[in-house]
Amino acid sequence: MILENGTVRTLEPTLPVTRALAIAGERIAGGVGTHETALATPDRVDLGSRCVLPGFNDSHVHFPTWALAQRHIRLEGTASLDDALERIEAAAREVQPGRWLRGTGWRSGDWSPTVEPTKEALDRVTGDTPAALMARDYHSLWLNSAALAHANGDLEVAGGVVERDERGAPTGVLREECAWHFRDLYVRPTEDELVEASRDGVRIAIARGVTAVHDKDGWLGALGVWQRLREEGSLQLRVWQSLPAEQVDELAALRIRSGFGDDLVRVGYLKAFMDGTLGSQTARMLDGSGVQITSRETLAEIIRSGAAAGLPVAVHAIGDLANREALDAFEETRDAWQPPGLRPRIEHAQCLAPEDIPRFARLGVAASVQFSHAPSDRDLADRFWSGKTDGAYAYRSLLDAGALLANGSDAPIEELDPWAGVCAGVLRTIDDRAAWHPEQRVTLAQAVQATTVNPAWLARDEHRRGKLLPGFLADLVVLDRDPFELASEELPRVQVVATMLGGHWTHNPPPWE
Ligand SMILES: [Zn+2]
Numbered sequence: 192m193i194l195e196n197g198t199v200r201t202l203e204p205t206l207p208v209t210r211a212l213a214i215a216g217e218r219i220a221g222g223v224g225t226h227e228t229a230l231a232t233p234d235r236v237d238l239g240s241r242c243v244l245p246g247f248n249d250s251h252v253h254f255p256t257w258a259l260a261q262r263h264i265r266l267e268g269t270a271s272l273d274d275a276l277e278r279i280e281a282a283a284r285e286v287q288p289g290r291w292l293r294g295t296g297w298r299s300g301d302w303s304p305t306v307e308p309t310k311e312a313l314d315r316v317t318g319d320t321p322a323a324l325m326a327r328d329y330h331s332l333w334l335n336s337a338a339l340a341h342a343n344g345d346l347e348v349a350g351g352v353v354e355r356d357e358r359g360a361p362t363g364v365l366r367e368e369c370a371w372h373f374r375d376l377y378v379r380p381t382e383d384e385l386v387e388a389s390r391d392g393v394r395i396a397i398a399r400g401v402t403a404v405h406d407k408d409g410w411l412g413a414l415g416v417w418q419r420l421r422e423e424g425s426l427q428l429r430v431w432q433s434l435p436a437e438q439v440d441e442l443a444a445l446r447i448r449s450g451f452g453d454d455l456v457r458v459g460y461l462k463a464f465m466d467g468t469l470g471s472q473t474a475r476m477l478d479g480s481g482v483q484i485t486s487r488e489t490l491a492e493i494i495r496s497g498a499a500a501g502l503p504v505a506v507h508a509i510g511d512l513a514n515r516e517a518l519d520a521f522e523e524t525r526d527a528w529q530p531p532g533l534r535p536r537i538e539h540a541q542c543l544a545p546e547d548i549p550r551f552a553r554l555g556v557a558a559s560v561q562f563s564h565a566p567s568d569r570d571l572a573d574r575f576w577s578g579k580t581d582g583a584y585a586y587r588s589l590l591d592a593g594a595l596l597a598n599g600s601d602a603p604i605e606e607l608d609p610w611a612g613v614c615a616g617v618l619r620t621i622d623d624r625a626a627w628h629p630e631q632r633v634t635l636a637q638a639v640q641a642t643t644v645n646p647a648w649l650a651r652d653e654h655r656r657g658k659l660l661p662g663f664l665a666d667l668v669v670l671d672r673d674p675f676e677l678a679s680e681e682l683p684r685v686q687v688v689a690t691m692l693g694g695h696w697t698h699n700p701p702p703w704e
Pocket residue numbers: 251253407601
């Protein structure tokens with residue numbers, strides 16, 4: 192197949208642009224002009240001045256959770272508690288007897304008047320239907336009395352918080368480990384539910400130009416979900432999968448190392464958590480605030496046992512202290528993970544002390560960030576991290592210091608939409624306001640690199656994915672225009688036209704209008 196009459200951006204600095212691209216089977220055969228025209232009957236696709244980029248790789252997505260959340264009641268954008276309750280009441284009427292009412296997306300910081308949610312408020316609109324509503328950042332869970340009854344008062348877990356009223360009774364809000372423990376015990380979806388939702392989710396993702404994801408839902412059994420989708424032929428993207436750090440001994444016993452799998456689904460890395468989040472005010476900060484989920488010492492042990500088993504670690508760190516301790520742990524374990532060439536990463540790297548910024552590059556720890564978080568968190572960050580936002584979402588500083596940046600959506604926290612993420616990285620705004628901390632804007636080339644080349648490197652695929660070079664897999668996206676020819680304010684207008692995975696069109700095959 193020959194794609195011609197367009198602008199092909201290869202992402203390879205020595206040959207950045209070609210006018211055409213030849214594809215043979217699942218791989219790129221080369222630019223056009225040499226022997227490709229001698230192919231028997233090449234299938235010619237007229238790009239009509241459109242632009243081809245390597246397919247997008249979302250470096251941080253909770254895919255099955257996001258896919259399932261497409262079917263939940265969504266509380267994003269609710270302006271008050273009453274506003275949220277109104278939506279919940281309507282959804283509660285639809286729930287079949289014996290089922291859970293599941294929802295997501297609330298953020299009490301967005302509500303006016305300022306108020307924390309309670310079980311009593313929820314009881315009034317849900318009655319006996321058990322209801323579990325995740326906060327937008329997934330670090331707080333709002334439950335009604337029917338839901339709480341499942342736990343029989345057994346709610347406390349180390350590393351978590353049970354919010355209580357003056358009388359000591361649970362208010363209905365659980366945070367961190369308490370929230371996740373409750374969800375995992377009582378509100379966990381079945382594998383069938385996850386497979387059904389993810390099948391639809393794959394279609395949504397590929398329509399947005401996605402050809403690969405680094406998934407974070409290993410704890411939820413995502414590996415089983417992907418395998419079922421692959422068996423039925425509906426897995427049309429490549430997966431680099433996390434597994435919980437707690438399972439390192441089982442993985443070691445089975446000799447399952449990073450890279451195990453096939454071209455579509457691979458075991459990637461261990462996932463651990465240092466702290467909470469900005470929105471829940473549980474990010475662990477140098478000023479002493481926040482919640483510690485994993486200590487520096489424990490993380491160092493995880494990194495060592497992971498390295499012995501051939502598995503790199505990705506650790507969630509939001510607060511400046513959490514990030515410092517994560518970097519400390521990677522530094523003191525270098526002798527374990529550097530010689531085997533493991534590629535560790537810090538997820539989010541959201542608030543950094545200035546002196547810690549150069550450590551990412553120095554150590555060789557990647558910053559797995561979410562460009563879209565900066566503009567969507569700006570009000571909360573200005574409020575909760577006032578005086579510290581110079582080192583918050585400091586993507587440009589990280590790049591200038593030589594760090595490897597990978598971009599993800601953190602869906603369902605933000606929408607799974609890589610192009611929206613690229614725009615957020617370049618513009619640092621998603622509304623009418625001026626850029627937030629414009630000095631941290633990245634260039635379009637840097638944003639695209641963080642969404643294609645760098646995630647492929649993290650998955651040890653730098654010789655077969657992420658660029659459009661001969662011998663590489665033909666994973667690509669066709670855009671309606673060349674974003675590199677546009678003024679940056681125009682970038683959000685760019686549309687995905689079509690997506691190809693391994694030489695097959697997965698979304699909107701040509702010809703195009
Ligand atoms: Zn996440």
